[in-house]
Amino acid sequence: MSLLSVRGARRVFQTPEGGRLAALDGVDLQVGAEEFVTLLGPSGCGKTTLLRAISGFEALDEGTIHLQGADLLRLAPYRRPVNTVFQSYALFGHMSVARNVGYALEVRGMGRAARQARVDEALEKVGLSGLGARAIGQLSGGQRQRVALARAIVAEPRLLLLDEPLSALDRNLRQQMQLELKALQARLGIAFVFVTHDQEEALTMSDRVVVMRKGRIEQIGPPREIYRKPRTRFVAEFIGETNLFDLDAQGRTPEGLIFAVPNPPAARFTACLRPSDFHLAEQGIAGVVTKVVYLGADLHLYVQPKVGGPELRVTARDHAAAPVVGAEVHLGHDPEALHLLEA
Amino acid sequence: MRQSTFLAALLAPATLFLGVFFLGPLLIIAVFSLLTPGLYGGVEWSFYHQNYGRIFGWADGIMEIYEPVYLQILLRSLGFAALTVGLCLVICYPVAFWVARLPPRARLFCLFLVTLPFFSSLIVRLYAWLLILKPSGLLNQTLLATGLIQTPLEILYTQSAVVLGLVYVMVPFMFLPLYSAIDNLDRSMVEASMDLGANRVQTFTKVVLPQTLPGIIGGAVIVFIPSVGNFIVPDVLGGAKGLMVGNLVEQQFLSARNWPFGAALAMIVMGVVLATLLYASARARSAAHA
Amino acid sequence: MKVYALALGLMASAASIQAAGAETLALYNWGDYINPEILAGFTAETGIEVTLDTYSSNEEMLAKIQAGATGYDIVFPSVHMNDIMLKLGLLEKTDINLSPGFAAIDPANLRSKEDPDSAYCLPYAWGTVGIFYNEKVTGPITGWADYFAAAEKGAKVTLLDDMREVVAVGLIMTGKSVNSTDPADLQGAVDYLLSQKSKVAAFTYDSMSMLTSGDIGAAHFFVGGNVFFTQTPDVKYVIPVEGATMYQENICVLKTAPNKAAAKAFMEFYLRPEIAALNVAQQFNGTANVPARDLVPDFIKQNPTINVPAETLTRLQIFEDLGAGLKLYDRAWNTIRTAQ
Structure with missing residues (x-):
C-alpha cells in the first residue's frame, strides 16, 4: 500500500475576471x-495547489487525500x-x-x-x-x-x-x-x-x-x-529539447522527410527525436547549418533541411573538423530512437 | 571623506531646523522651570527650585506649598494614557488583521477611512462626541428607542467619556503602525508555524505577536505620549472634572500666570515620556534581535 | 526644494498683498465679542481694513503679548488685566478722554485703578455672570441656594470652567470678597464648593446648547447667553440674590501697535452712541455709553438682567488684580477639580 494516496482531486478557483480556473482537475497520485x-x-x-492541499493550506472541492490510510482532509x-x-x-x-x-x-x-x-x-x-x-x-x-x-x-x-x-x-x-x-x-x-x-x-x-x-x-x-x-x-517539449515531426502513415512529413515507422499507429501522428539521437553522417537528411552553439564538450547545431520545414536541433561532439555555419551536412539517426507520441 | 562632508551639508538644514524649532523651545522650557515666577506671567531671572518642590515635596511651606495633588494628577494621566493604549490595541489589532486581508481596493478605502478624521478639526470632532453622548444625544436616544435602557446613560462628563474620547482620538495613530506591521507579516510564516504543528493560539503567541511587536510598540508609544499630555478631551468630554496633567500645564500658562510651574510640570511629563520611549525602544531592539 | 520654493512664493505674495493693500487695523478680541456690523461700518467709513484674531482668556492674551506677539493694534482686556498691562507698560496713552464724544461715557464705568481718567483705555462693554435655568426643570431660581437645591433634587447643573468665577461662587456663598487673598477665606470657599461638587455635572463653557436641548437644568454663564434664549420663554437668567460677579472689558491700544492712528480712530468711532448700541443689540450686554442705552431694542432695555437697575448693581463685584495672591486661587481651583 502506498504512503500517500490522492484520488480525484479537484479544485476550482475564481479568476479576478470572473472566470473559473481548474487548478486541479481530477488528479490521482500514489506516493510510496x-x-x-x-x-x-x-x-x-x-x-x-496539490502540495498545499496535502499540507492543508488549500481545500479540495472534490476528491480524497489519505496518508497511511488516514483521511488527511479531516485534519x-x-x-x-x-x-x-x-x-x-x-x-x-x-x-x-x-x-x-x-x-x-x-x-x-x-x-x-x-x-x-x-x-x-x-x-x-x-x-x-x-x-x-x-x-x-x-x-x-x-x-x-x-x-x-x-x-x-x-x-x-x-x-x-x-x-x-x-x-x-x-x-x-x-x-x-x-x-x-x-x-x-x-x-x-x-x-x-x-x-x-x-x-x-x-x-x-x-x-x-x-x-x-x-x-x-x-x-x-x-x-x-x-x-x-x-x-x-507537451511532455516531449517541456522536458529537454526535442525535434517533433508530424507524420503520415508512410512516415512522411508534409515537407517530404521520410522516417522508418514499422507500425504506424494512425493515419496521422507525431514522433520525436532528441537532438542527441541525430548524428552527422555521409547520407541522410540533407541540410545547412544555420547556427552553432558551443556547450563545451558538445556543440548544438541548428540545421535547416533542404526540403524545408522547421529547423532541426542536433547535438554533436566538438572536434577540429566540426561543422561551421553554412556547412552542408547530412543527418542520420538510429531508427530505434524515433519515439511515437500518443497525443 | 568628501562623501561625509557632502552628507553633513545635506543634513545641515534639517539639523538646523530641529535645533532651532525643537531643541530651542525645549531648552527655554527647561530653563524657565528653574526660574522664579513673574508676578504677571513671564519669569524673573533668579534660580528657584520650588517649582519642582511643589510637586515632589521640598517646598518651603511659605512661598510654595507641597501638594501631593500634582503627583496624583500625573499618575492619573499616566493611568488614562495606559488604558487608552490598551483599548486602542484591543480595537485596532483585529481590525488591522481584517483590513490586511481585504482586496487591494477595499484595503485602500479602509486606510482612507482611518485617516479621514484628520481632515477635520479635533475640537469639532470632540463636540460631535459631546452631541452623541449627552443625555438627549444620539446614543441615548437610540438605546432608549430600542428599549435597551429605561433612563439615559450618564456617560458625558465622566472619566469614561474622557477615556472614550482619548481612544477615539488616538485610534488612527495605533492603527497605522499596527497595520503596517501586520501587512508586512510574512503569511508563509503563519503557515510554517501551523505546518510544524502549532495550533492557532500557539501560532499567534509564538509567531504573529512577536513578528508584529515592533508595530505594537510603535503604536503604543505614539498613542501614549500625546494621551498623557492631552487637555482638550478632558475639558470637552470630562467637564473639566477629570483633570489631567495637560490641563494643569494649560492652566498655569492661561489662568494662573505661573509659567515656571507650568514649565516644571511640562518637564516632568517630558521626563516620563522620555523614559517610556527609551524603555520601548530597548524592548523593540531586543524584540528585533531575539 | 519645491516645497520651499512654494512657501517662499506664498510669503512673498502675502507680503506684496499687504504692501499693496489699504491701511489696516488689527484687533485681538475675545471670541464672538463684537458685532461684525461695527467692523464693516468702520471699514466702509474710513477705508481701513480690519483684521480680527480671538482669544479665550485674559491670560492667554497677556501671554501672547508678553511673548512678543506683534502686529496687533487693539486688545480688549478685562479691567483687572487692563491694570496689569498698564503696570507692565504694555499700553499706549491715547488721550481718548479728551475726544469730544467721551462725554457720553458713564463715569461709573471708569473702573481701572491705574487709569481712573481713561487717558489710556475706553470702556467697551460690561455684564453680569449669573445663572441660566430652565424653569420647567428646576422651578424658579433666585440664586445659588436655589441652584444647588435644584441640583440636589436631580437637575443637572454646570459651573463655568473658569478658576476665578468658580472660586468666586464659593467666596460669595461664604460672604467674602471675590478678591480676597486671605487663605482662610479661600479655604472656606473651597470647603463650601467641595461640599457642593458632587451635585455639579461639569465645569464647562458648553452649557448653553445643553440647556436648550434640556440636557441640563441650570448653568453658570455670562449674561450674553441670553442671545440663545429669545425664543424659549422657559429658559431664564437671574443675577443671584446672594451676589454675583460682573465683568467689564476696555478697548486698549498696545504700545507695539503698528497703526496707532487707526486705533484711535476706531475708539472714536466706538464712542458714537449708535455704534455702541449696535453692539448691545447683538451681544445682549451692558454699555458704558449713556445715550446708547436709549437706542437699544426695547426688549433689552426692559430686561432688568441686561439693563441692570441701580439696586442690583450693589450686589455685584468685579475682579481685581490679585498679584501674588493668584497662587491661592490656582491651588483652590486644583483642589476643587481633583477632589473625587
Whole structure:
C-alpha cells in the first residue's frame, strides 16, 4: 500500500475576471513510503495547489487525500503528520536557529533538554552543527535553506513536502543541494514530494516525475522514461529539447522527410527525436547549418533541411573538423530512437 | 571623506531646523522651570527650585506649598494614557488583521477611512462626541428607542467619556503602525508555524505577536505620549472634572500666570515620556534581535 | 526644494498683498465679542481694513503679548488685566478722554485703578455672570441656594470652567470678597464648593446648547447667553440674590501697535452712541455709553438682567488684580477639580 494516496482531486478557483480556473482537475497520485516524487510543470499547472492541499493550506472541492490510510482532509493543517519546506523558507526571524529547528517539538510540549538533542541531530543532518545559537539574520541563503530543512525534518514526518526550495539559490549551490537532498531523503527513509518548474532538477533527483499541465497529470514515470518516452507532445517539449515531426502513415512529413515507422499507429501522428539521437553522417537528411552553439564538450547545431520545414536541433561532439555555419551536412539517426507520441 | 562632508551639508538644514524649532523651545522650557515666577506671567531671572518642590515635596511651606495633588494628577494621566493604549490595541489589532486581508481596493478605502478624521478639526470632532453622548444625544436616544435602557446613560462628563474620547482620538495613530506591521507579516510564516504543528493560539503567541511587536510598540508609544499630555478631551468630554496633567500645564500658562510651574510640570511629563520611549525602544531592539 | 520654493512664493505674495493693500487695523478680541456690523461700518467709513484674531482668556492674551506677539493694534482686556498691562507698560496713552464724544461715557464705568481718567483705555462693554435655568426643570431660581437645591433634587447643573468665577461662587456663598487673598477665606470657599461638587455635572463653557436641548437644568454663564434664549420663554437668567460677579472689558491700544492712528480712530468711532448700541443689540450686554442705552431694542432695555437697575448693581463685584495672591486661587481651583 502506498504512503500517500490522492484520488480525484479537484479544485476550482475564481479568476479576478470572473472566470473559473481548474487548478486541479481530477488528479490521482500514489506516493510510496520511501519515494522521491517530483511535481513538475509550468507555473499555473496546479503543482503547488496539490502540495498545499496535502499540507492543508488549500481545500479540495472534490476528491480524497489519505496518508497511511488516514483521511488527511479531516485534519487541520497543524494536525497533519507532514511537514513542509517553504519556497521562501519562512524562518522565524525573532528566534535563534536552534529555536526555529526545535519549533515543532516546542509546540508539542517537549522539554528543553530533550529538544536540544533532537535539534542538534537535525542540524547535523543538514550540515549545520554548532550554528544553533545564531540569529537567522546572520545566515547565508544556503544556510537558511538548510535550517528550513532541519526544521521540517526534526519531528520525523513520514512525508516531507518541498515547495521549490532551491529556486532562490545560485546554480552551483543548487546543484550541490540537489545531490544532498537526494542523499538526505535516502538516509531518512521517508517520502519527499518535491515541487519544481525546473525539469533538470526533476530529472536529477526524482524516483518518479509527475508532469502536470492545466490541473491534470500529463505523465507519471521515472526520469528516464519521461525523457525518452514522453507520452504527449507537451511532455516531449517541456522536458529537454526535442525535434517533433508530424507524420503520415508512410512516415512522411508534409515537407517530404521520410522516417522508418514499422507500425504506424494512425493515419496521422507525431514522433520525436532528441537532438542527441541525430548524428552527422555521409547520407541522410540533407541540410545547412544555420547556427552553432558551443556547450563545451558538445556543440548544438541548428540545421535547416533542404526540403524545408522547421529547423532541426542536433547535438554533436566538438572536434577540429566540426561543422561551421553554412556547412552542408547530412543527418542520420538510429531508427530505434524515433519515439511515437500518443497525443 | 568628501562623501561625509557632502552628507553633513545635506543634513545641515534639517539639523538646523530641529535645533532651532525643537531643541530651542525645549531648552527655554527647561530653563524657565528653574526660574522664579513673574508676578504677571513671564519669569524673573533668579534660580528657584520650588517649582519642582511643589510637586515632589521640598517646598518651603511659605512661598510654595507641597501638594501631593500634582503627583496624583500625573499618575492619573499616566493611568488614562495606559488604558487608552490598551483599548486602542484591543480595537485596532483585529481590525488591522481584517483590513490586511481585504482586496487591494477595499484595503485602500479602509486606510482612507482611518485617516479621514484628520481632515477635520479635533475640537469639532470632540463636540460631535459631546452631541452623541449627552443625555438627549444620539446614543441615548437610540438605546432608549430600542428599549435597551429605561433612563439615559450618564456617560458625558465622566472619566469614561474622557477615556472614550482619548481612544477615539488616538485610534488612527495605533492603527497605522499596527497595520503596517501586520501587512508586512510574512503569511508563509503563519503557515510554517501551523505546518510544524502549532495550533492557532500557539501560532499567534509564538509567531504573529512577536513578528508584529515592533508595530505594537510603535503604536503604543505614539498613542501614549500625546494621551498623557492631552487637555482638550478632558475639558470637552470630562467637564473639566477629570483633570489631567495637560490641563494643569494649560492652566498655569492661561489662568494662573505661573509659567515656571507650568514649565516644571511640562518637564516632568517630558521626563516620563522620555523614559517610556527609551524603555520601548530597548524592548523593540531586543524584540528585533531575539 | 519645491516645497520651499512654494512657501517662499506664498510669503512673498502675502507680503506684496499687504504692501499693496489699504491701511489696516488689527484687533485681538475675545471670541464672538463684537458685532461684525461695527467692523464693516468702520471699514466702509474710513477705508481701513480690519483684521480680527480671538482669544479665550485674559491670560492667554497677556501671554501672547508678553511673548512678543506683534502686529496687533487693539486688545480688549478685562479691567483687572487692563491694570496689569498698564503696570507692565504694555499700553499706549491715547488721550481718548479728551475726544469730544467721551462725554457720553458713564463715569461709573471708569473702573481701572491705574487709569481712573481713561487717558489710556475706553470702556467697551460690561455684564453680569449669573445663572441660566430652565424653569420647567428646576422651578424658579433666585440664586445659588436655589441652584444647588435644584441640583440636589436631580437637575443637572454646570459651573463655568473658569478658576476665578468658580472660586468666586464659593467666596460669595461664604460672604467674602471675590478678591480676597486671605487663605482662610479661600479655604472656606473651597470647603463650601467641595461640599457642593458632587451635585455639579461639569465645569464647562458648553452649557448653553445643553440647556436648550434640556440636557441640563441650570448653568453658570455670562449674561450674553441670553442671545440663545429669545425664543424659549422657559429658559431664564437671574443675577443671584446672594451676589454675583460682573465683568467689564476696555478697548486698549498696545504700545507695539503698528497703526496707532487707526486705533484711535476706531475708539472714536466706538464712542458714537449708535455704534455702541449696535453692539448691545447683538451681544445682549451692558454699555458704558449713556445715550446708547436709549437706542437699544426695547426688549433689552426692559430686561432688568441686561439693563441692570441701580439696586442690583450693589450686589455685584468685579475682579481685581490679585498679584501674588493668584497662587491661592490656582491651588483652590486644583483642589476643587481633583477632589473625587
